[in-house]
Amino acid sequence: MMTQETEFLKAQQQFQHLCDLLRQAGREGWRLDEIERRAMPELMKLGQEFLIGHVESQGNGDVGPDVTYDNRTLRRSEEPHLRRYLSIFGELWISRYIYAVREGQKAEYVPLDARLGLPAGENSYVLEEWQQRLCVKDAFGQSVEDLKAILGQGVSVRTAEGMNRSMAEHADAYRVAQPL
Secondary structure (H helix, E strand, C coil): CCHHHHHHHHCCCCCHHHHHHHHHHHHHHHCHHHHHHHHHHHHHHHHHHHHHHHHCCCCCCCCCCEEECEEEEEEEECCEEEEEEEEECCEEEEECCCCCCCCCCCCCCCCHHHHCCCCCCCCCCCCHHHHHHHHCCHHHHHECCCCCHHHHCCCHHHHHHHHHHHHCHHHHHHHHHCCC
16 A cells, blocks of 8 residues: 555656656747647646545545444454546545445445545546536537547546436426525
């Protein structure tokens, strides 16, 4: 398991690489659009290193062998479980302990997920928001391709459709809460 300092060192190296890229651009007289195109993937890597560093700083969610949650005693998993998280910066794998009535059963409490404010699914709230902003303006397939072109990665059409259905569940309650 890497530490936050290890991840921040990687981010610092990534930042230095960006500085070197800009120095090269200055020496060679690059156009601004060329700098933007070359810098964007590097900035995405830097953002991902910062996210990984933050996750590492939050620990692994181990709050002891047993925990009382919703008036029930839950047991910690024997080994940490991996969870995929897709952010606007790329994919992260988060290793954390889960708590359930017994090993092999559905997790009922995951302290690290709660601390990080992770969504129920794999996709970050920001990624979902950006994807859905595109989906309301265009077909799912086109909006997925547009976001992939911007970020260099993204979700499938099926996932975008699922995001849309999930968000639509809250539409009626929102509409009713609006003043006349």
